[in-house]
Amino acid sequence: DVKVTQSSRYLxxxxxxxxxxxxxxxxxxxxxxxxxxxxxxxxxLIYFSYDVKMKEKGDIPEGYSVSREKKERFxxxxxxxxxxxxxxxxxxxxxxxxxxxxxxxxxxxxxxTVL
Amino acid sequence: xQSVTQPDIHITVSEGAxxxxxxxxxYGATPYLFWYVQSPGQGLQLLLKxxxxxxxxxxxxxxxxxxxxxxxxxxxxxxSVHWSDAAEYFCAVAEKSNYQLIWGAGTKLIIKP
Numbered sequence: 001d002v003k004v005t006q007s008s009r010y011l012x013x014x015x016x017x018x019x020x021x022x023x024x025x026x027x028x029x030x031x032x033x034x035x036x037x038x039x040x041x042x043x044x045l046i047y048f049s050y051d052v053k054m055k056e057k058g059d060i061p062e063g064y065s066v067s068r069e070k071k072e073r074f075x076x077x078x079x080x081x082x083x084x085x086x087x088x089x090x091x092x093x094x095x096x097x098x099x100x101x102x103x104x105x106x107x108x109x110x111x112x113t114v115l
Numbered sequence: 116x117q118s119v120t121q122p123d124i125h126i127t128v129s130e131g132a133x134x135x136x137x138x139x140x141x142y143g144a145t146p147y148l149f150w151y152v153q154s155p156g157q158g159l160q161l162l163l164k165x166x167x168x169x170x171x172x173x174x175x176x177x178x179x180x181x182x183x184x185x186x187x188x189x190x191x192x193x194x195s196v197h198w199s200d201a202a203e204y205f206c207a208v209a210e211k212s213n214y215q216l217i218w219g220a221g222t223k224l225i226i227k228p
Contacts (some may be wrong), residue, residue, distance in 0.1 A: 004158075031214050033215075040124070040220065041220065042205065042218045042219060042220040042221050043159075043205070043218045045215065048214065048215065050214060058215075090158055090159065092159075094214060096214065101147075101211070101212075101214070102147055102209040102213065102214055102215070102216055103147075103149065103161065103164060104159075104216060105161075106151075106158035106159040106160070107158050108157055108158040109156075109157065109158045111156075
């Protein structure tokens with residue numbers, strides 16, 4: 001079974017703090033994704049990565065950065081957390097080697113509260 | 116641009132009743148289609164997917180969905196819902212060569228006892 005893990009289920013941070021959200025997958029997937037989920041807005045893509053050290057901006061990258069130094073790990077960084085970044089953050093992975101190439105496997109999510 | 120519409124934000128169904136959740140997409144070619152479920156406080160779990168072959172696909176937990184090209188729809192169905200089906204359901208679409216999924220806004224399913 002594909003397993004995607006996220007470092008924290010719940011996180012509380014203060015405005016202005018630097019925040020790291022970590023995601024690890026154990027299925028050797030090339031692609032990894034970070035989404036945020038807010039009520040009524042569904043899933044919005046922040047960043048994705050299709051290879052180590054490669055990254056692409058999604059729909060809402062402002063205020064975020066990412067790092068992918070190893071294939072299995074994809075980190076989301078909030079350089080200076082703000083209250084409007086309070087949200088549920090979901091990590092996902094997929095492989096381009098097996099059809100359907102875009103099936104994504106999700107972690108349990110991190111609910112971040114910025115005070 | 117591709118888009119996915121789930122017209123119902125909330126749906127309330129009695130336990131034991133049948134269920135249909137609607138999903139319409141805007142896309143030229145035959146897309147890859149997915150339904151995911153999210154239980155409260157959890158990540159998303161794949162229910163079922165369509166990418167070729169039989170247009171009626173079976174998924175986990177007794178769910179099925181039918182791809183209707185003429186209607187650009189991929190509606191999710193279940194003949195008899197259980198209280199444990201209360202969750203939020205997301206439809207997603209992608210083109211074959213694209214890693215990214217286009218997501219609907221989700222439908223929250225409420226089960227009446």
